[in-house]
Amino acid sequence: MLPETARSGAANNETAMPPFAKAHRLTPPHAARRPLLQRRHDLETCDDYAWIRADNWREALENPEKLPQPIRALLEAENDYADKALEEVEQRASMLLEELIGRIDETDCDPPARDGAFLYYRRYREEGQHELVCRRPADGGAERVLLDGDRQAEGKAFFSLDEALHSPDHRLLAWSRDDNGNELHDISWRDLASGEDGADVVGHSDGTIVWTSDSRGFLYTRMDEDFRTAQVFLHRIGSDPAGDVLVFEEKDPAWFVHLRASRSRRYAIVTVSDHDCSECWLIDLTVANLTDSLAPARKILPRRPGLRYDVEPGADRLYMRTNADGAFDYKLLSIALEHLDSPETSEWREEVPHRPGRMIFNATVFAGFLVWLERENCRPMLVFRANDAQEEAISFDSPCHHLRFERNFAFEQPILRLSYSSLTEPQEIYDIDLATQSRTLLKRQKIPSGHDASAYRSRMDFAPAPDGETVPLSLVWRRDFAPGPRPVLLYGYGAYGVALPDAFDENLFSLIDRGFVYAIAHVRGGTEKGSRWYDNGKLEHKHNTFDDFIACARHLYAEKIAAPGKIVAEGGSAGGLLIGAVANLAPELFAGLIAEVPFVDVLNTICDASLPLTPPEWREWGNPIESAEVFRRLLSYSPYENVTAQEYPPMLIEAGLTDPRVTYWEPAKWAQQLRARMTGGGPILLKTNMAAGHGGASGRYDELDEIALRQAFAIEAIGGGE
Numbered sequence: 001m002l003p004e005t006a007r008s009g010a011a012n013n014e015t016a017m018p019p020f021a022k023a024h025r026l027t028p029p030h031a032a033r034r035p036l037l038q039r040r041h042d043l044e045t046c047d048d049y050a051w052i053r054a055d056n057w058r059e060a061l062e063n064p065e066k067l068p069q070p071i072r073a074l075l076e077a078e079n080d081y082a083d084k085a086l087e088e089v090e091q092r093a094s095m096l097l098e099e100l101i102g103r104i105d106e107t108d109c110d111p112p113a114r115d116g117a118f119l120y121y122r123r124y125r126e127e128g129q130h131e132l133v134c135r136r137p138a139d140g141g142a143e144r145v146l147l148d149g150d151r152q153a154e155g156k157a158f159f160s161l162d163e164a165l166h167s168p169d170h171r172l173l174a175w176s177r178d179d180n181g182n183e184l185h186d187i188s189w190r191d192l193a194s195g196e197d198g199a200d201v202v203g204h205s206d207g208t209i210v211w212t213s214d215s216r217g218f219l220y221t222r223m224d225e226d227f228r229t230a231q232v233f234l235h236r237i238g239s240d241p242a243g244d245v246l247v248f249e250e251k252d253p254a255w256f257v258h259l260r261a262s263r264s265r266r267y268a269i270v271t272v273s274d275h276d277c278s279e280c281w282l283i284d285l286t287v288a289n290l291t292d293s294l295a296p297a298r299k300i301l302p303r304r305p306g307l308r309y310d311v312e313p314g315a316d317r318l319y320m321r322t323n324a325d326g327a328f329d330y331k332l333l334s335i336a337l338e339h340l341d342s343p344e345t346s347e348w349r350e351e352v353p354h355r356p357g358r359m360i361f362n363a364t365v366f367a368g369f370l371v372w373l374e375r376e377n378c379r380p381m382l383v384f385r386a387n388d389a390q391e392e393a394i395s396f397d398s399p400c401h402h403l404r405f406e407r408n409f410a411f412e413q414p415i416l417r418l419s420y421s422s423l424t425e426p427q428e429i430y431d432i433d434l435a436t437q438s439r440t441l442l443k444r445q446k447i448p449s450g451h452d453a454s455a456y457r458s459r460m461d462f463a464p465a466p467d468g469e470t471v472p473l474s475l476v477w478r479r480d481f482a483p484g485p486r487p488v489l490l491y492g493y494g495a496y497g498v499a500l501p502d503a504f505d506e507n508l509f510s511l512i513d514r515g516f517v518y519a520i521a522h523v524r525g526g527t528e529k530g531s532r533w534y535d536n537g538k539l540e541h542k543h544n545t546f547d548d549f550i551a552c553a554r555h556l557y558a559e560k561i562a563a564p565g566k567i568v569a570e571g572g573s574a575g576g577l578l579i580g581a582v583a584n585l586a587p588e589l590f591a592g593l594i595a596e597v598p599f600v601d602v603l604n605t606i607c608d609a610s611l612p613l614t615p616p617e618w619r620e621w622g623n624p625i626e627s628a629e630v631f632r633r634l635l636s637y638s639p640y641e642n643v644t645a646q647e648y649p650p651m652l653i654e655a656g657l658t659d660p661r662v663t664y665w666e667p668a669k670w671a672q673q674l675r676a677r678m679t680g681g682g683p684i685l686l687k688t689n690m691a692a693g694h695g696g697a698s699g700r701y702d703e704l705d706e707i708a709l710r711q712a713f714a715i716e717a718i719g720g721g722e
Contacts (some may be wrong), residue, residue: 023085024684029077041628053665061602093583093712100704101450103506111442115409132157133164157691160698162207176207181693184660223526227660229257245421254615274721275619277301327354333449359530366414398422400458402503421504423458423476463555472522487718494525494545495574497534523548545580568714570595580639592717602638647681659693
């Protein structure tokens with residue numbers, strides 16, 4: 001039930017011009033209903049819009065021109081309707097876009113990272129959409145642009161530069177890019193003496209590159225026909241990719257394969273995981289062990305249900321972050337590298353013990369130092385230790401902040417590169433000398449149009465959930481406004497153990513400066529309060545995610561932080577599932593909803609093992625193909641199936657035509673289902689980026705167009721005004 005303050009607020013506005021007045025005068029697209037009846041586990045379901053999924057969807061993901069014309073016509077009609085419906089907010093969106101652009105440091109540059117005789121970094125040119133990959137001599141000298149992202153993007157509707165990594169001997173550069181938004185990357189290598197790319201281009205990769213120590217080749221992960229990372233290959237420079245050597249393969253489609261280099265760059269680390277457990281393998285990259293097929297991969301610990309771990313080799317020991325033996329919030333162990341082939345578990349040494357409620361969420365090593373990031377009640381902290389010395393911690397004062405390890409090439413020297421930001425303070429990047437604890441500020445994010453951190457305030461609230469839990473709720477607002485009652489943009493996710501960071505986002509301040517409070521709901525399904533917070537928001541506990549988000553909205557009203565009827569909620573991907581679920585459960589709480597690439601056709605997707613992410617997702621949602629109980633559970637909350645005859649708030653729904661994670665038909669079907677069943681409210685606006693995938697537009701300025709439109713939508717949803 002809507003709080004009394006919110007209901008009375010809505011009543012007071014009955015005579016005012018309603019939001020999206022023009023949209024309500026337009027006729028939205030209505031797709032043909034072609035009922036598809038399915039009987040599973042003695043339950044019959046009907047999907048009126050199943051036809052929107054193209055039979056040749058794999059082909060269309062790789063080549064959008066192959067999308068059948070009736071489906072393309074529907075998506076284009078939706079885009080045309082949304083554009084016309086949003087004409088009344090175009091002027092505001094243009095104004096917001098100017099502000100967003102004004103906060104971009106047009107010549108932004110990473111802090112250079114030294115590797116041998118060179119400093120490597122990425123930067124932008126003025127008005128450039130994409131990064132330049134650069135280096136310069138460490139002892140002084142002119143910059144050289146190794147790769148020009150703007151030039152590579154010329155003539156392409158979509159371009160995303162992923163990895164660009166120099167070889168150990170500094171003569172070559174391997175680089176990967178996605179030209180369609182479907183996350184299928186091509187990898188090329190460049191001779192840095194001539195500036196020319198080799199003719200041997202590796203395709204169907206996820207973009208990851210790990211050089212061999214002899215600089216003669218690199219490892220990469222290949223995607224299978226279902227867009228899953230399943231194999232690791234070795235490519236030798238100048239050879240035909242058709243002859244690349246298979247180094248590692250995972251045949252179970254329910255497992256992801258991830259590849260990365262160790263910090264020491266002696267090993268490649270292959271991690272195989274689902275959403276319940278993991279298994280790690282080491283591949284020695286040193287010249288002494290290299291043949292055309294490399295040394296065999298060495299398994300660290302065999303997979304078993306519930307066991308999660310990751311590893312990082314040090315100089316002479318292998319370090320492991322794991323939840324083994326009931327350490328649900330993780331502990332750190334180590335073993336001598338020389339004992340890796342020994343099955344004796346007694347060789348493992350505990351480095352950092354498990355402490356319930358203190359989650360160790362990342363760890364790395366230097367020669368002589370062990371470093372980790374831990375989180376307790378949403379607050380991250382940096383902790384480190386030299387060999388057997390006592391732990392040292394570096395803390396930050398902000399109530400809502402974010403810490404992250406940044407890439408550098410230091411290993412023998414104990415120089416950690418760390419980024420810090422908060423909800424009010426722009427990002428700062430430090431080099432921290434772990435031996436002396438001294439910090440060197442390398443970069444402070446510039447906001448050319450100006451940003452005074454002291455003009456804003458942030459705090460952490462805890463909203464009471466129906467089952468007695470308290471849900472962390474990060475808030476930021478402008479200091480010269482009261483924290484409420486104001487309009488609120490409430491953001492949520494709640495899946496896969498992802499902890500939403502309390503990081504600085506310069507784009508939010510166009511809303512905050514107009515009186516909005518920005519709130520992050522740290523609902524169950526993430527790990528903000530440890531692994532149990534995640535476990536209690538997945539599988540049979542998934543409904544807690546939705547209940548937590550609704551509890552946060554009610555808390556905002558009850559504490560008079562949110563003005564009556566003026567909460568706009570936002571989420572993307574699995575956070576779009578959250579938005580779709582709360583839209584069905586408590587639509588009266590929200591003035592508007594923004595769902596970016598929303599995972600809303602949950603039941604049909606998780607019942608289809610041919611889709612890219614379905615088998616790996618069964619550990620997160622359950623397997624409804626095998627279990628009637630899981631089928632009924634998904635049916636009970638899947639947003640698409642649970643649209644009902646009630647009023648829904650205005651919705652802005654975004655999709656990407658080449659999205660392999662949340663395929664375009666999920667949001668398209670949902671929009672049609674909403675219009676067909678709702679009794680009032682709206683409008684329901686669907687915008688599909690016909691040249692992008694899960695991440696939306698690729699250029700840094702193009703991305704701001706999408707953000708400006710969302711913000712203009714949010715302002716209109718709460719009644720307009722500046």
